[in-house]
Amino acid sequence: MQLATKTGQVMHADHGVEAFCDALWLEDGLSLATRLAYRRDLNAFALFLSETGCARGLSEARAEDLLAYIAARHPNSKASSANRRLSCLRRYFAWLMQGGLRQDDPSAGIRSAKQAPRFPHTLSEEQVEALLQAPDTEDLLGLRDKAMLETLYASGLRVSELVSLRVAEVSLRDAVLRVVGKGNKQRLVPLGEEALYWVQQWLGKGRGVLLGAKPSDVLFPTAKGEAMSRQRFWVLIKQYAIRAGIQAALSPHALRHAFATHLLNHGADLRVVQLLLG
Numbered sequence: 001m002q003l004a005t006k007t008g009q010v011m012h013a014d015h016g017v018e019a020f021c022d023a024l025w026l027e028d029g030l031s032l033a034t035r036l037a038y039r040r041d042l043n044a045f046a047l048f049l050s051e052t053g054c055a056r057g058l059s060e061a062r063a064e065d066l067l068a069y070i071a072a073r074h075p076n077s078k079a080s081s082a083n084r085r086l087s088c089l090r091r092y093f094a095w096l097m098q099g100g101l102r103q104d105d106p107s108a109g110i111r112s113a114k115q116a117p118r119f120p121h122t123l124s125e126e127q128v129e130a131l132l133q134a135p136d137t138e139d140l141l142g143l144r145d146k147a148m149l150e151t152l153y154a155s156g157l158r159v160s161e162l163v164s165l166r167v168a169e170v171s172l173r174d175a176v177l178r179v180v181g182k183g184n185k186q187r188l189v190p191l192g193e194e195a196l197y198w199v200q201q202w203l204g205k206g207r208g209v210l211l212g213a214k215p216s217d218v219l220f221p222t223a224k225g226e227a228m229s230r231q232r233f234w235v236l237i238k239q240y241a242i243r244a245g246i247q248a249a250l251s252p253h254a255l256r257h258a259f260a261t262h263l264l265n266h267g268a269d270l271r272v273v274q275l276l277l278g
Contacts, residue, residue, distance in 0.1 A: 016058060016059050016096075016101075017039055017042045017043060017046070017058070018039075020038070020042070020091075020092055020095050021035045021038060021039050023095060024038065024091075037084070037088075038088045038091070038092075041084070041085045041088040041089070042058065042088060042089075042092060044085075045058060045061070045066075045069055045085075045089065046058040048068075048069050048072065048073075049061065049065060049069075052068070059096055059101060059102065060102075061106055062106050063106040063107070063109060063110065065106070066086075066089060066106055066107055066110060067110065070082060070085070070086065070110070073085070082112075083112045086107065086110060086112060089107050090105070090107045093105045093106060093107050122254075122257050122258055122261045123246070123248070123250075123254055123255070123257075123258045125258075125262055127244070127246050127248075128153060128255065128258050128262075130244035130245065130246065131149065131237075131240055131241060131244045131246060131255075132146070132149050132150060132153065133244070134149075134240035134241075134243040134244045135149065135240060137201075140206055140209060140210050141210070141223070143198075143201060143202055143205065143206040144202055144206055144207070144210065144220055145236055145240070146198050146202075147195075147198040147199050147201065147202035147206075147220065148162060148220050148233070148236075149237075149240070149255065150194055150195040150198045150199075151165075151177075151191065151195045151198075151199060152255045152256070153195070153255045153258065154191055154192040154194065154195035155177060155179075155189045155190075155191060155195070156189070156255075156256050156260055157177075157179060157189065157256065158181070158253065158256060159230045159233055159234065159253065159256075160230055161179050161180070161181055162220070162233070163220065163227050163228045163229065163230060163233055164180070164227060165177065165179075165218070165219040165220065166217045166218060166219060167203070167217055167218075167219050168217065169219070170199065170219060172196065172199070172200060172203075175190060175191045175192075175193075175196045176188050176189060176190050176191060177189045177190075177191060199219075202220075207219075207221070210223060211225055237250065237254065237255075238250065
C-alpha cells in the first residue's frame, strides 16, 4: 500500500514510522533518545496488530485496535508508561491527519491512565540542619556557601534568584531582601536571624577578601567576581549533601521545598507562604 501526502509525496505504509520520526526532528527538534522511544512504541503497536491477525496496518488502525493494544499491555505497565505510549500514538495520528493521510484520529476518545501525583522529595528539618552545617566557615568559600544556604532556606528563593542577588538588594537593618523574580516582579522577603547573621559575617569578613580589588556588585560572587551559575550552585549543594550524609535524591530547589513545607508544618498560612515564594 502507498500513502500520498497533501504535497504529493508518495510514502509506503511501512515507511510511515521513519517519516514520522524524521518529522519530529525537523519540526520539534526532539532528541535522538525520544525519537528512538517513539519508534519503539510505534513498531510495538504494528507488531501487535500483525500478531493478533488484524488486517489493518499501523496507519489504518481504529479506536478498538488501540484499546485492545492498551488493554494487552497496560496490566504489565506503569500508568506513566501506558500514557507515554498513548501520547506517541496521538502524535502519530495527528501527523497523519496533518499530512492528509487519514481523516480521523482513533486515539481522540481514549483517556489517559490515572497516575499518582508526584511530589518532590522534601528534606526533613534534621537533614536541613545537617546540610546547613556542612560548609567549613573557617574557609573563605565555605563562609560564602554557608551564607548562601542559610539565605536559601530562610527565604525560599529560587536558585536563580539567589545567585542573582546584588549587595544593594539586601537591607541588614530591616533584615529583608528585595528580590526580582519571574516576570521582573519585585517582592520583599524577610531574612531570619540565623541567615541575617551569616550574611553579615560574609559581608564583613569574607566578601571583600575574596574579591580583593575586583569590582562586583554581586552579593555572593565567585572568586572571579562574577555571579555564580545555577549549575555551579547545584554542584555545591550535592557536594554538601554528601558531606552531610544525605543519601536521598535532591533537586536544585530542595531547600525551597523544605522552606515551604516546614513553614506549613509549623502552622504558617498557605497564602503567606505562596507570597514569600513569589
